[in-house]
Amino acid sequence: xxxxxxxxxxxxxxxxxxxxxxxxxxxxxxxxxxxxxxxxxxxxxxxxxxxxxxxxxxxxxxxxxxxxxxxxxxxxxxxxxxxxxxxxxxxxxxxxxxxxxxxxxxxxxxxxxxxxxxxxxxxxxxxxxxxxxxxxxxxxxxxxxxxxxxxxxxxxxxxxxxxxxxxxxxxxxxxxxxxxxxxxxxxxxxxxxxxxxxxxxxxxxxxxxxxxxxxxxxxxxxxxxxxxxxxxxxxxxxxxxxxxxxxxxxxxxxxxxxxxxxxxxxxxxxxxxxxxxxxxxxxxxxxxxxxxxxxxxxxxxxxxxxxxxxxxxxxxxxxxxxxxxxxxxxxxxxxxxxxxxxxxxxxxxxxxxxxxxxxxxxxxxxxxxxxxxxxxxxxxxxxxxxxxxxxxxxxxxxxxxxxxxxxxxxxxxxxxxxxxxxxxxxxxxxxxxxxxxxxxxxxxxxxxxxxxxxxxxxxxxxxxxxxxxxxxxxxxx
Ligand code: SAH
Ligand code: F3S
Numbered sequence: 011x012x013x014x015x016x017x018x019x020x021x022x023x024x025x026x027x028x029x030x031x032x033x034x035x036x037x038x039x040x041x042x043x044x045x046x047x048x049x050x051x052x053x054x055x056x057x058x059x060x061x062x063x064x065x066x067x068x069x070x071x072x073x074x075x076x077x078x079x080x081x082x083x084x085x086x087x088x089x090x091x092x093x094x095x096x097x098x099x100x101x102x103x104x105x106x107x108x109x110x111x112x113x114x115x116x117x118x119x120x121x122x123x124x125x126x127x128x129x130x131x132x133x134x135x136x137x138x139x140x141x142x143x144x145x146x147x148x149x150x151x152x153x154x155x156x157x158x159x160x161x162x163x164x165x166x167x168x169x170x171x172x173x174x175x176x177x178x179x180x181x182x183x184x185x186x187x188x189x190x191x192x193x194x195x196x197x198x199x200x201x202x203x204x205x206x207x208x209x210x211x212x213x214x215x216x217x218x219x220x221x222x223x224x225x226x227x228x229x230x231x232x233x234x235x236x237x238x239x240x241x242x243x244x245x246x247x248x249x250x251x252x253x254x255x256x257x258x259x260x261x262x263x264x265x266x267x268x269x270x271x272x273x274x275x276x277x278x279x280x281x282x283x284x285x286x287x288x289x290x291x292x293x294x295x296x297x298x299x300x301x302x303x304x305x306x307x308x309x310x311x312x313x314x315x316x317x318x319x320x321x322x323x324x325x326x327x328x329x330x331x332x333x334x335x336x337x338x339x340x341x342x343x344x345x346x347x348x349x350x351x352x353x354x355x356x357x358x359x360x361x362x363x364x365x366x367x368x369x370x371x372x373x374x375x376x377x378x379x380x381x382x383x384x385x386x387x388x389x390x391x392x393x394x395x396x397x398x399x400x401x402x403x404x405x406x407x408x409x410x411x412x413x414x415x416x417x418x419x420x421x422x423x424x425x426x427x428x429x430x431x432x433x434x435x436x437x438x439x440x441x442x443x444x445x446x447x448x449x450x451x452x453x454x455x456x457x458x459x460x461x462x463x464x465x466x467x468x469x470x471x472x473x474x475x476x477x478x479x480x481x482x483x484x485x486x487x
Contacts, residue, residue, distance in 0.1 A: 028055040030064060033063060033064040036063065037066065038068070038069045038072035038075045043078075046233070049184050054142065057139055074110070082114070084384045094109070095129065109131055113201075118197065135201075138159055167212040178225065179466060186206065187202060187203075189202060191233075194390040221276070226469070230266075234285040235263055239261070241261070262292075267303060283308050284308060286311065294337075305342055306346040307346070307348075308347075309348070311369065314367070314369025318355055318365075332369070335373055353382050354399035354404030358383075367411065370418065377453070378411075380415065423478070423480075423482060431450040432471060433470055456474065456481070456484055459485065464486070472484035473485050
């Protein structure tokens with residue numbers, strides 16, 4: 011998921027603002043980790059808006075501080091712990107302050123947060139946000155409160171998220187929650203529970219509402235969007251038990267994509283994340299058919315070595331992955347592809363590592379999110395494998411991977427030079443107030459001089475004349 015991994019050294023973005031007249035209490039809500047967390051925070055803000063809370067960016071004036079947390083790597087958890095001890099100091103000064111932990115760390119550590127660390131009053135897992143009003147009442151009565159029950163049904167389909175801190179141009183729409191894949195390194199199936207899909211009608215309605223309120227780009231979100239499946243009024247699973255009629259009328263991801271593309275024909279549509287094993291070529295056919303579906307796929311692979319893929323319980327081989335990318339590019343020739351890669355997984359040899367590098371060169375990724383393996387308690391890898399690649403080796407391999415990706419990113423960016431791109435303006439350039447910043451269909455950032463009459467949320471044609479590794483430089487045509 012592009013932009014999903016917030017720099018783990020940086021504090022989570024605290025972003026405003028949800029206001030309802032008459033609300034008197036203040037909520038400071040900070041999100042860490044993936045796009046799903048940021049999207050969930052919008053649901054939390056919506057629920058609490060109804061409970062008398064407006065969001066604030068000023069932590070000093072908060073009555074309630076909530077951290078929506080990430081467990082994906084150890085460093086992500088450490089960042090949250092540091093932040094929590096800061097809030098603990100605030101609480102000493104202001105005893106009426108309530109501090110709560112939401113999201114994956116809440117789910118992973120459960121009562122440990124209350125028993126061992128005494129840093130928080132409230133612990134709420136990703137499927138329990140509807141219970142927040144009750145839990146807050148408990149904390150008001152001076153008790154600690156916790157709900158970390160995972161659900162097989164909860165999709166928050168009926169809750170209209172308050173759009174926080176966005177640019178009013180791009181928004182997330184959640185379509186699935188949880189993950190059933192059980193990649194051996196990954197904590198997500200344990201913290202976010204079983205996979206379930208959201209009712210397509212509520213998805214379409216949310217997309218229409220976004221269009222009507224001026225949004226121009228949506229990203230359909232899920233841990234594994236390609237396994238989206240809705241049938242006979244129920245969320246996925248036990249499809250083998252579905253009736254013939256239910257099977258015939260089932261909505262798969264490519265069909266959902268088509269429904270969205272037709273419902274909001276001028277809205278740009280993106281989706282994340284795709285999983286190679288579940289990805290169907292139908293999705294790329296939809297991309298080719300509907301110009302409003304962006305020509306970009308985030309297709310994590312994690313490793314280029316079959317040994318590692320097997321140890322990771324990824325359900326595909328290197329060869330299958332490469333032929334998927336090849337077939338996708340035949341259908342969508344200008345397709346951009348990005349990756350997630352893990353360096354130094356259990357038992358990774360130098361040869362495995364070289365396989366990763368050669369796969370990267372073969373695919374020529376546009377972009378990548380690259381990580382050193384971080385063992386997570388409770389995962390199959392933690393239980394059954396040895397985290398036996400030394401830290402320095404992990405780091406060196408990670409650097410090799412990053413270096414190749416920089417090279418490949420530059421090459422891909424150069425291939426966009428000398429052409430006109432349709433760019434959606436999503437903000438001002440950070441470096442120069444006289445320039446706009448936006449993205450092309452391939453998700454590459456484009457920067458260009460402002461012209462009169464142009465505004466945020468406009469689609470403009472930009473001729474790209476130069477580039478860096480991360481940015482295309484252009485002029486309006
Ligand atoms: N399907 C999900 C994946 C979530 S995890 C999605 O929506 O993108 C995101 C990425 O973090 C994974 O693709 C993987 O590359 C990385 N990751 C997951 N667990 C990890 C671990 N234990 N150590 C290092 N990186 C990890
Ligand atoms: Fe994690 Fe694999 Fe699911 S990376 S989120 S278990 S697809």
